[in-house]
Structures are given as C-alpha cells and as structure tokens.
Amino acid sequence: MRIESVAADNNFFVSLDIGSSKIVILLAEEIEGQLKIFGHGIGPSAGVKKGLIVDSEKTSQAINAVVEKAYSSCNTKFFNVSVNISDPHLTIINRKGQVLIANSVITEKDVELALKSAKAVATSTNKQVINSVPNSFIIDKDPITHRGVEVDKPVGLEAKTLEANMHIVIASNQAVGSIEKSIRKSNLGTSMIVLNSMASSEPYLSQDEKDNGVCLVDIGSGVTNISVFTNGGITHSAIFKSAGDQITDEIAYAFNTSFNEAERLKIQYGDAQIKSLREDQLIKFKPIGGLEECYLSSHSLVEVIEQAYLDLFSLIKQNLKSKKLDRSLKSGYVLTGAGSKIQGCDELFLRSFRVRSKLGQVDTEKIDGNEMIISDPTYACALGLLLYEPDESYLEELQPDNTVGFMGKIGKIKGNLFKF
The missing domain is CATH 3.30.420.40 (ATPase, nucleotide binding domain)
Structure with a gap:
C-alpha cells in the first residue's frame, strides 16, 4: 500500500481527549476559515483515575484502539496530536510582569519581555509550565494607586511602562511524562498539552x-x-x-x-x-x-x-x-x-x-462537519483542542490592525497526516 503526502495547502488538526471514562480523537481540516471535522474515534478509557494517568500501558492500549477507529473513519494516518490535561494536582496561578518602555512607543519586543517576565515562575525541578496565556495588558500603572489603562493591543501605543498579566498552568513532570509516554507508545507525538477547561471553552464561549x-x-x-x-x-x-x-x-x-x-x-x-x-x-x-x-x-x-x-x-x-x-x-x-x-x-x-x-x-461558524459530535457535550474538550491556539500565537494577535483569522495565527500546530 503506497502512502501519499497530503497537499501542502491543506491544514489538518488532530485532537486527543484522554478522559477518565472515554478517549476521543477528532480530525479536522480548515476550509475558508472554518474547521470541518472529517474523522473521529471514541472508545473506553483505561489506566486513568480522576484525570490522572496511573497506568500508561493500559492507557496506551486504549489510545491505540481509538486511533484505529479514527484511521478507519477517514482513511487518514496522523502522527501528532494536541492533548488535554485535567490533573487535580495542577498549580494554576495569575502572574504579572512589568517593563519600562525605552522609546515611549511600545514595540513587539516590549510585549514579549513583559510576557516573559510574567511567565518567569519559580518552579521546582519536578514541575514545568504547560500553559501561559495573557489575560490583560496595562500601560502606565501608578505605583501608588495601582491604576492604569487596560488595553487589548499595546503594540504601537505611547507609554512609560507596560504590565502583562498571565494565567499560568504548572504541572508535575511526572503527570506530563505519563501523558507523553502513553501517546508515544501509541506511535504518536505530542504537539501541545492544554488544560481541559481552557480547551473546552473554545467552541462554546463567545x-x-x-x-x-x-x-x-x-x-x-x-x-x-x-x-x-x-x-x-x-x-x-x-x-x-x-x-x-x-x-x-x-x-x-x-x-x-x-x-x-x-x-x-x-x-x-x-x-x-x-x-x-x-x-x-x-x-x-x-x-x-x-x-x-x-x-x-x-x-x-x-x-x-x-x-x-x-x-x-x-x-x-x-x-x-x-x-x-x-x-x-x-x-x-x-x-x-x-x-x-x-x-x-x-x-x-x-x-x-x-x-x-x-x-x-x-459555535458552528468556528467548527462544524458532524452533527452527532457537535451536539454532544461529551466531545467538548476534543472540539476545543482543535480550536485552541498555542500560547506562542499571542504575539501576532497583539499587533495593531491585525487581519489574520483565528485559524491563521502563527505557530498553530498541525498533525502530520498522510492518506492511504
């Protein structure tokens, strides 16, 4: 059987929801700014308790079974997936980072430095940051009153200081390792790991x-x-x-x-x-x-x-x-x-x-293609993982007069796929 590469102008996205009772895989492609689901697999989970993988071997076997269902549903093979995490032991915090503006006008570099400052969380050697999402920017915050001007896109604005506020998710290396190990045993790679509720919010919230x-x-x-x-x-x-x-x-x-x-x-x-x-x-x-x-x-x-x-x-x-x-x-x-x-x-x-x-x-303007899946909240996280933008994509989003669509931001991670 000959394997042919997919045309370069096609964008494919693959999500993997590892739940306590079920495992879901969805495949979607971008068509005119909208994601269309064209493949899926669902099956019982194993080796997962209360959101934690406790037996990577059993979890890997369960993933493999769902992978086969997804393959056969669309005659498409894939190698990388976006996956969720819902470990109750995660540390989730909000952090601030502030920088002085050298030339009175905020540049993309200033934004990047402010975000890096906020993201510089002191973690122990057995933990790592898995998600860091900016939630607000404040310019010229008064050190006494703590008041400033909140803005959506700071690049190009005049200011003396810029403060970035970030929502940060920290996981243990063991939890992340268990996810990656289970996926690796299924001959797949991990594109990104996303907090469950952050992913699930994507299809539902305006x-x-x-x-x-x-x-x-x-x-x-x-x-x-x-x-x-x-x-x-x-x-x-x-x-x-x-x-x-x-x-x-x-x-x-x-x-x-x-x-x-x-x-x-x-x-x-x-x-x-x-x-x-x-x-x-x-x-x-x-x-x-x-x-x-x-x-x-x-x-x-x-x-x-x-x-x-x-x-x-x-x-x-x-x-x-x-x-x-x-x-x-x-x-x-x-x-x-x-x-x-x-x-x-x-x-x-x-x-x-x-x-x-x-x-x-x-929101079917964002994602559509399978009424059974779209209407079933069981698929919430898997749908959200398809839509979720990598944390690095905020830099392009912050630029003024940005016309890039939600599916066209830099850094979007796609599954590597081939058709049989």
Missing part, C-alpha cells in the same frame, strides 16, 4: 461572554473543570475531583449495587431534579451479592442524584466566592461535558446559583 464575565463548567466523568473569563481574558481555573463518576458512586452506595449497575440506573432513569418526575415508579436493579433482583423507587434514585449534583455545585460556588469572582459573571455559566447531559442539569444549576446559566452550544 468573545462578548468573555468580555462580560463567564464561567465554563466542564463536568466530566472523573473530574469537573472550570475556567473563568473576565474583561476578555482568562482569570481563574480550578479542578474538582467530584464529577459524573462520583454521582454514580453515590447511587451505588445508596442502593448497595455495583458501579456498572449504578451507571445503568443513572443513564436510563436519572434526572437531576425530583420536581421533574411526573410520577414515581419502581425500577428493577441487581444488588451486590443478591441472588434476586430488587426494586427501588425513581423518586429515591433522583433524590440521590440531585443531592450529589448540589454538592458538586456547592464546591464550585465556594471556590468562586473565595476568589471573589461569584459576582463578576454577567454572562453567567455555560455547562458542558458528559456530566451535563443528564436531564435537568441546567435547571438545577440555575436553581442553585440563581444566575444565568445554559448548556453549551457549539
């Missing part, structure tokens, strides 16, 4: 929402990720160990049944709100060690589910309140991830937070 303040809530199986955007930039991210699997665990404990049986009950009969139930009904299920099947009421099942979701929402609420961000979200909350698929999740969230909230809807 610039207006980011400007007015919005929180992306990605409820996965093993962990829940959030990222907050205010004044157009990302200002806070957090990871919670409570997610879809925790809901299932609560069901299993309440009714003395297995995890798999509890998952079945959640999927087939689950609802996030008791008030949504039209009538109570008896549901047959298998208890642990029981020779005979038992029955539970749908009301009691949903009662357990509702409380588990409320507990998760309380964790999110407390986290945002501790950062004084709970009143900064004029655009409210956007929910996504597999855990948001349960009936009534958005309504319960609204009831809990009493702030505008909605289920995420993909």
